[in-house]
Amino acid sequence: MDASWEVIVEDVLRETDVAYEQELQVNPYSVRLWFAYVKAKAEAPLRVRYLIYERAVKELPGSYKLWQAYLELRLKSVRDDHDAVTGPEYEAANNAFERSLVFLHKMPRIWLTYIEFLMKQKKITRARRALDEALRSLPITQHSRVWELYVKFIKEGEVPKETALCAFRRYLMLEPDHVEIYIAYLRTIGRYDEAAQKLSMVVDDEDFSSMEGKTRHQLWMDLCDLVSKHPAEIKSLNIESIIRSGIRQFTDEVGRLWISLGDHFIRLGQFEKARDVYEEAMATVSTVHDFSLIFDAYAKFLESLISAHMEREEATAGSAAEADLLMARLEDLLGRRPELVSSVKLRQNPHNVHEWLQRAKLYKDMPEKVIRCFTEAVMTVDPIKAEGRLWTLWAAFAKFYESHDDLENARVIFSKATQVNYRGVDDLASVWCEWIEMELRHKEFDEALKALL
Template sequence: MAAPELPADLLPAEEDLLYEEEILRDPFSLKLWWRYLQARKDAPARKRRLLFERAIKALPGSYKLWHAYLSERKAAMRGQPLAHPGYEALNNTFERALVTMHKMPRIWLDYLGLLLEQRRITRARHTFDRALCSLPVTQHDRVWELYVRFIRQDAVPVETALRVYRRYLKFDPTQAEDFITFLQEKGHWQEAAVRLADCVNDPDFQSVKGKTKHQLWLELCDLVTKHAQQVTGLKVDAIIRGGIRRFTDEVGRLWTSLADFYIRKGLFERARDVYEEGMASVLTVRDFSLVFDAYSQFEESMLAAKMEAQEDLEPEGESPDVDLRIARLEALMERRPELVSSVLLRQNPHNVHEWHKRVKLFAGDPTRQILTYTEAVKTVDPLKALGKPHTLWVDFAKLYEKHGDLPNARVILDKATQVGYKAVEDLAAVWCEWAEMEIRAQNFKQALALCRRATQQPPETLGRLPDGGADVPVQLRLYKSLKLWSFYCDLEESLGDLASTRRVYERILELRIATPQIIINYAALLEEAKYFEDAFQVYERGIAVFKYPHVKDIWTTYLTKFVARYGGKKLERARDLFEQAVEKAPPDAALPLYLAYAKLEEDYGLARHAMAVYERAVKAVADTARMQVYEIYIARAAEFFGATRTRDIYEAAIESGLPDKDVKAMCLKYAALEKKLQEIDRARAIYVHASQLADPRTDPAFWQEWNDFEVQYGNEDTFREMLRIKRSVSASYSQMHFRIPEHLLVKNQPVEGQEAAARPAVDGMAALEQQAQPSTSPGVSRAPQFVSSARATAEMAQAMGVDGGTTEVPLNPDEIELKDEDEEEGGSDEEDGVHLAQKEVPASVYGELADKAKKQGETREEPVGALERIKRQRRQ
C-alpha cells in the first residue's frame, strides 16, 4: 500500500534539501538534526512539530531533543483553556518521552507542573507516585517540594493529603512542624496533639523554625486545653503538670491552662480544685495574679450562668444555688490578702516582716494569730532571717499578755531565750522585753531577778573569755551585752539601792564594756548621793580607759563638776587636771578646754595666768578657731590690763600666719584701736600693711574705710600716698597672672662680650621689679611681714621722702620722666571734686611734744601734718 502524500506546506523546500541530504547520509547524528532545527526556527508550528517527530524517532534517547520539543509544545499551549484538546496531546507526548526519559527529573517536574495546571488530581497523584518510583532517592526532594504544594490545594481531599504528608514525613522527619500546622488548619486536633507531643518528647528533635522546647510545650498545652473535646488518648493533666515542674517562669499560665482544660470538659469542680492548687503553689505574685484573675472570672461566669438559668426557670421549677455562688465569690475576694501573703512567704519563709504583716491580717481572731505565730517561730531560721527574728517571739508573748495569760507569755519568752540568734543584741532584747513585761505586771523583784539571771557569767566562760566569733553561741556571750547591762543599771537605780547599783556599775567596769556615757552616769549617781570624791575617781578611771575623741565628754563633765564643786579651794589640783586635759587634746577638741581653763584662772587665779593660757590656746587650737581665740584674748587683755596691752597681742596675731582674710580683719581692729587712742601715725602704718591684702576690685570696703580715715585725720600728702598705694596694689593684683618666672629672666641677662654698660641697667630694673612686686612663691604669703610701730613709722616716712631729718631724695639715673600726678590725673584734687577736710589736731595727740614746742617758742599757723610730726619725732 502506498504511503499517503504530505500536504504541500509540510514538504521540504529547496533550502531544506541540503539538510535533508545530510540527514539521509547520517540519520543518527544529533548535531545534524539540531542544526536543521535551529535553521528552521521561523517555520510553521506543524512543520517544526513534524521535524521534531522525525528527530526523536531517529534519536529517542536524546534528552536535548525531548526537552526542546516539550518546552516548545508547552509554550504553544500557554494561555489556552483547560478543555483544549491540545492538552491531551501534550500529555501523551510527555508519556512517550518518559518511556526513555524516566530517569530525567526535569521531564517529570515539567510534566507534573503541567498536570497541576490542568487540575487533574488523580492523574497528577499517580504521576507523582510514578516519578518517586522512577527517580533515585537523592532526587526525591525536588519531587516532594512540588508534591506538598499539590496536596495543600483545596481541591485535594483531606484524607489523600494526610496520607501523602505521612509518607513525606518518612522521607524528611524534620518537616513535622509543617505537618502539625497543616493538621491544625484542617481541624485534625487529635493527630496534631499527638505529633506535637512526639516532637516535645523526642530529645533529638530540632525545630527548623527556630522554636525552643519551651515554646513547643506551651503550644501543646494550648492545643490540648482549647480543644479538650477533640483530643483524646493523651494524659493532658500529666503533660501540663510536667510543664509546671519544668518551666517555672510560666507556672501561672500553665495552671490556668489546666483549669481551662477541665472547664471545657465540663468538670467545673475539678477546675476549681486546680485553681486552688495553683494559688497554693505559685511562688511569684505575677503568677498568683494570673491564677487569681482567671479563678475570679470563672466564678463570675458561673454565677452569671446560674442567674440566667434562674430567670429562665418557671416558678414551679427548681432554684439553682445562686446564693452559694455569691458566697464563694465573696470568700475568694476576702482571701486575696491572705493568699498574697502566702505567696510572699513561699518566696522567702524567713522574712520576719512578712510574718508580722500576716498576723495583722487576722486581727480580731486570736486563734488564727496564735497559729500564725506558732508557724512563724517554727519556720524562721534566725541565721537566715530577713529582719529581727526575736520580734516574733516578743510579739507572740505580748499577744498572751494582752489577753491576761502571763504564764504562757513567760513560757514563750523562756523558749525565746534558748534560740540560737545571729546577734547577741537579739537575745538581750528578749531578756529586756521579758523584764519590762514583769514591770508592767508590777513584779519588780522578778524583773530584777531576770536581769541578774541574764547577766550572770556562764560557767563555760569562767576559765576563758569567748572570742565573740560566729561559732560561739549567743547565750555564752550575753553576759557582756552592753544593752542588757544598761537596762540592768536603770532597773537598779529605779528599784534597788545605792549599793546594788554600784555593784552593777563596778561589774560593767570589770568586764571592760563601759562607754563614756556609762562613766558619766555612774559619776552622776555618786554625786547625787554626795560621794563626790568617789565620783571624781570614776572620772579618773574613765579617762585612763578612753582616748580622744571618746574621752572628750568625760573630760568636759569632770572639769565642770570639779570646778563647780571646789571653785578656788583646790586650785592647784584643778590646774593639774586642766594641764592633763589639754596635754593630749587634739586641736579640734582643745578650744573648750582652754576656754574653761582660762575661765578658771580669771575667776579664781591670776589674770596673767589667764593671759598665759590664752597665749597657749592660740597655738594649740585648730586653724579655724584661732581667730575666735584671738578675739577673746584681746577682749580679756583689754579688760584686765587696758587697751595698750593689746598691741602686742595684735602684732602677734598678725605675725602668727592667720589666713589673709583674718589678718586683714585683725589689722582693721588694730587700726580702730590706734585711732581710738589717737595714734594716727600708727593706725596709718597698719592700714599700709593691710592694704597689700585687699584687692580694690573685690574689697572696696577696706579702701573706703581708709579713705574715710584720711579724710578725717590726714592731709593732702597722706591722701595722695593712699591713692598711690591703691594704684600699686591694684596693678600688682592685675599683673599677678602675667609675671615672668625668675628662671626665665636669666635668659635676658647679657652674655660675656656685651657692653658692660647694659648689664647694670638690666640687673637694676629686675631688682626694682622684684622689690616692687609682692612674692608669689607657693606657700609664702603675698603680703610683707608685719613690723613694729616704730619701724613702720620710719618706713612710712622713708616712703614719703623723709630720711633722718633730710628732705632730699636721691635721684634714680634710670628713672623715666613722667608727668606730675596733678597733670596725670587731669588736674588737682580740688578740680576733680575731691575736697580734703582740714581739722586741727587735738593737743592730746602731741603729748609731751606739744609742751616742748611751746617752751621752745615753736609756733605754726597751720595744722601739723603727718610728715612734719614724723620728722619732729625723729629729731626728738
Template sequence: MAPTNGSGRQPDLHLVTEDDFLYEQDIVRDPWSTKPWLAYIGAKLQHGTVQEQAFVMERACLLLPRSYKLWKMYLRFRTKHVAKLNAAIFAAEYRKVNILFERALILLNKMPRIWEMYLKFLMQQPLVTATRRAFDRALRALPITQHNRIWALYVPFANSAGGDTAVKVWRRYMQVHPEDAEDFVELLVQVGYYTEAVHKYIEILNNPRFRSKNGKGHYELWSEMVDLMVEHATEVQTGYETGIDVERIIRSGIERFADQRGKLWCGLATYWIRKGSFERARDVYEEGITTVMTVRDFTLVFDSYAEFEESIIGALMELASTRAEKGVVDEAADFDLDIRMMRFEQLMDRRPFLLNDVLLRQNPNNVNEWEKRVALWGDNKQEVVKTYADAIAAVQPKKAVGAFHQLWANYAKFYEAGGDIRTARIIMEKAVKVPFKSVNELADMWIEWAEMELRNDNFEDAVRIMAKAVQAPKRSTVDYFDETLSPQQRVHKSWKLWSFYVDLVESVSSLDETKKVYERIFELRIATPQTVVNYANLLEEHKYYEESFKIYERGLDLFSYPVAFELWNLYLTKAVDRKLGIERLRDLFEQAVEDCPPKFAKILYLMYGNLEEERGLARHAMRIYERATRAVSDEDRAEMFNFYITKSASNFGLPSTRNIYERAIEMLPDDEARDMCLKFADMEKRLGEIDRARAIYGHASQFCDPRTNPAFWAKWEGFEVAHGNEDTYKEMLRVKRSVQAQYNTDVNFIASQALARAQARRAVEGGQEGGEGEEVDGEVADAMAALERQARAPIGFVAATEGGVVGGTGAKSAAPAAVENPDAIDIDDMDE
C-alpha cells in the same frame, strides 16, 4: 529518491519543501544519528511554520525514541506552544501534550528533567488526581538521590491542594525530611488534624536531635503544643488509645518551668473549662493559688479564677432572670446560685491570706510576713495563736529575715493583753533559749521579758530576770564577737543588756546595788564612755565626789584620745567647780595635756590657763599659754597667739607682748605672719616706738607683693606720711620696688602671671578656639627668656629686647625689669 520519515513510510509531502531536500538526504544517509535531525530542526525553527517544526520533531522522536535531547526539545516546543492557553478551555490541547509526555517517559523515565517538565506542566492544569499520581510515579521511577528535585515541586502542590491530599503527601515527605516537621504541624492545624498535630509535637519534643528551622527552643515548642491542646480541648482526642494525657503534660511543665507556673495553671484550668468540667477547673485554680511561689503567678491565677467564677454566676443569673420572666420557679437553681455567690465572696475575702501564703512559701523565715498574717486574723484569737505557733515552728533563727525576737515578744504580749501572764512568762522563758542570729536579739528578748514584768508592776521579778540574763563567771574570757559561740554564751557581755540592767537597778534598788552593777560592768571590761559618765554622775548626785572623780580616772585608764578628751573635759570641769587644791588641779591638767593630740589641746590649755589666772599666778598662766602656742594644731596657732597676746597685755602691759609677737611672726605661715606684723606695728605705734614700727613694716614687706597686697603698702605709706620724713618715705618706696622686682624674678610667679594674662585676653576676645594653648606657652617662654637675658647682663644694666620692653608685652610689664640700681630714688614716684 523520495524522502521518508525514517520508518519506511512516506511523510506528508506538503510539509516538505524544496529547501528541505538536503536535510532529507542527510537523514536518509544516516537516519540513526541525531546530528542531521538537530540541523534539520534548527533550520525549521528559523524559517519553518509551527506545523513544519512539529512535523520534523515528531519524525525525529519516532525514529530516535531514546534521544533525551530530541525529546526535551520537542516537549519544550509543545509546552511553550500551549502555555498561553487556558487549561480549562483548551483541555484537549493540554491532553495531547500530556500524551506526548507519557510517550517520552516510556523510555526516558529515569530522566528527572523530563519528569520536572511534565509535573510542572500538569500543575498548570486542573487535574489534581492525575498530577498526584504522576508525582508518585516519578518518585517510584527515579532513584532516591533524585527525589529532592521532585519533592521541591510535590510539597508546594500538596499545600495548594490542601485537605487529605496534602496530609498524605506530607506524611510521606516526613519520612525523608523530618526537619520540616514544624511546617507539617502547621498544615495539620490548618486542616483540623489536631490530635495528629499533638502527636507530631510529642515526637519532635522527644527527639533530642531535632533542631527548629525557625530557631524555636524546647519550651517554645512545648508551649505551642499546650496552647493547641487547650484551645482545641474538645477536638483533641485524649485517653489511653491516643496516648495523650493533657493534664499530665501540663503538670510536668508546671514542675519543670518554674517561671511559667501561673500561665500553665491557668491553661490547665481553661482546658477543663473548655471540656465542660467546671468542678475540675475549680480544683485546678485552688491548687494553683495555693502552690505558686511568686506574686506575679498568684495574681495571674487568682484573676483568672475570679473571672471564671464571675462568668459562671453571670450565666446563672441570666438563666434565673429568664425563668422569672416566664414565671418558672426553680428552687434548686436559685440555691445553687446563692452557693456560688457565697463561694465567690469567700474567695475575695481569702485573697489577702492567699497572697501572704505566697510570700511565706517564698521564704518561710520572713518574720515580717508572719506578723502581717497575725494582723490579718484580727480578733480571731484561735487563729492568731495557731499562726504564732506555726511561725515559731517554721522560722529558722539563724536564717530569720527581720526581728525574730519581736515575734516571740508579740506572742507573749498577746497572752499578756488577755490577762494570762503565766502563759506569757512560759513563752518568754522559751524565747530566751532560742539560738538567735545575734547577741543583740537575745539581749532584746531579755529586755522584753523584764519590761513585761515592769508593766505588771513586778519590779523584783524584773530585777531577778535581768540578773539571770547577765549571769557570768567572775572572770569571763568570752569574746563578744566570737561567732562560733552561741548568743547565750556571749550575752553577758552585751552593753545593751547591762545598760538596761543598771538603769533598772538604779530606779528600783539602793545605791549599793547600783554600784555593784557598775563595778561588774568594769570587771567585764565592757564599759563605754557613757557608762563612766553615768556612774560618775550617780555618785555625784549622792555627794560622793571623790568616788566620782575616781570613776573618771578609771575611765581615762580604759580609753585613749579622742574619747579621753571628752572625759578629761568633764572631769576637769567638775574638779575645778569643786574647788580642789591648786596643786592637785595642776597635776590633773598636766596629765591631761601630756599626751593630748594637737587637735584637742586648745581647750585643755585654755582651761588650764584660766585656772591659773583665777587661783594661781599670772606668770604661770602666761607660761601655760606659751606652751599652748607650741602644742595646738596649725589652724589654731594664730588664734592661740592672739589670745596669749591679749592676756599678756592685760596682765603685764603692752611691752610684754613684744617677745610674743616676734615668736608668732617666726612660727606662723606668711599670710598669718603678715597680719601679726600689722598688729605688732600698731602696738608699737601706740607706744610711740615709731622706729620699731617702721622696722616691723620693713620685715613684713617681704611677705607682701605690691600687686596682690596693695592694702599693706597703703597702710605703710599712710604711716610714713603721718610719722616719717622724706628719707623714710623714699626708703619705703625703694623697698616696695625691691619687693616687686623680687616677685618679678620668681619663675613660678611669672608663669602664673603669664597664664593669667593669656586667660584674660581669651576672655576679652570671646574665647577663640585656635592657637590659645600656643599663646599661653609663648607668654611663659618670653618670660623665661627675659630672665635668662637679665641674668647674663652686666651688673647695673638691663638686658635689651625688641622695642625696649622685656617680654615684648608693653611698657607696663617692662617697668619692674628696668630697675638699674636698687639704691636709686625715683623722684617721680615721690612727687606722686
C-alpha cells in the same frame, strides 16, 4: 504524524529550508542540527515548530536537551494563550510530557515540571499518580526533591484526607525527622488525636532534633496546648497526666500549664473539677507571677459562669440560686487574694520574717488566726536562714498578747524567745529589752527585776 503533516503541508512548503532538510536526511542524529533548524524557524507558526520537535525527538528519543526545549515551548504556549486548563493545548502538553518520560524517566527535572503543571491544572488523581511513578522511577537519593513537591501538593488542601495521610506516612518512612510537618498538617485537618500521639512520641524521644529549631520545652508546651484545647477529640492519651508531667518538669511555665489543665476541664464541661484545679494551683505555685496568671484565669472563669447563668432566658429558682453561689465564690476568692499572695511568697522563702509579720497583719480582726500564724512562723523560720531580724517576730508575737491584756502568755513567749540561737548577740539583747520594757509599761517592776536577774 501523517495527519499532522497533511494539515500544515502548505505552511511547511512555504517555510521549509531545503538546505536543513537535505542535511537532516544525511545526518538525522545531530542534536546541534535540529536546534539550528528550530532556531531558523523561530518566526514560524507554533504548529510548524511543534512538528520539527516531534521529528527530532522521534529520531533522538533519548535526548534530554531536545525534549526539554520541546516541553518548554509547549509550556510557554499554554501560558501565553490563557486558555482554560481543560483546553486541547494543555492535554497536548500533558501527552508530550508522558511520552518524554518513557525515555527520560530518570530525569527528576522533567518529573517535577510535569507534576507542577498537573497541579496547576488541578488534575489531582493524575498528579498523585505522577508523583508515585516518579518515586518508583527515580533513585532514592532524588526522592527528597519529589517529596518536597508531594508535601506542597498535599497542603494545597484539594487532596482527599485519607490519601494525604497515606502519603505523609510514607514520607515519614524516608524522613522521620520531618514529623513536625505531619503534625502541623494533622492539626489543620482536625486530626487532633493522631497529632497528639505523634507529638507525645516526639517529646518522649530524647534524641529528637526539631527541624523548626524548637526545644524540648517548646514541644512540651505545644503538646499541652494541643491536648488542653481539644479534650473531646483526643481519646488515646491521658491528658491530665500529660499536663501534670509538664508541671513537674518545667517550673518556669507552671502557671501557664495549670491554666491549660483548668481550661481542659472547662472545655469538657467539668466546672467543679476545673475549680478544684485552680484551687490546687494557687496552693502549690511558688512565684507571684504564676499566681497572678492563675488567679486572673480563675476569676474570669467564675465571671463567665455567672454571666452565663444571668443570661439564661429561663431564670428558674434553681439557676438563680446557683448564680448566687457563684457570686459568693467569686467574692470569697477576691477577699482571699492578699492571704493567697502571702502564702505564695512564704512558699518561695519560708524564712522571710517581714512576710510573716505582714501575714499576721492580715488577720488583725481574727485573734485565733493571728496566734496560729505567729506560732507557725516561729516554728518555721530557721534562725540561721532567717531573712530579716528574727527577734522582731517574737516581739510582735508577745505584743499581740500584751495588746489583749494577756501578760502571762506574753511572758511565756518572751521566755521562749530568749532560748533561740540567734545569729547575733544583739538580737538576744533586743528580746530582753523588749521584755523588760513591757513589764515597765504595765508597772510590773518585780517582774522586770526577775527578767533582769
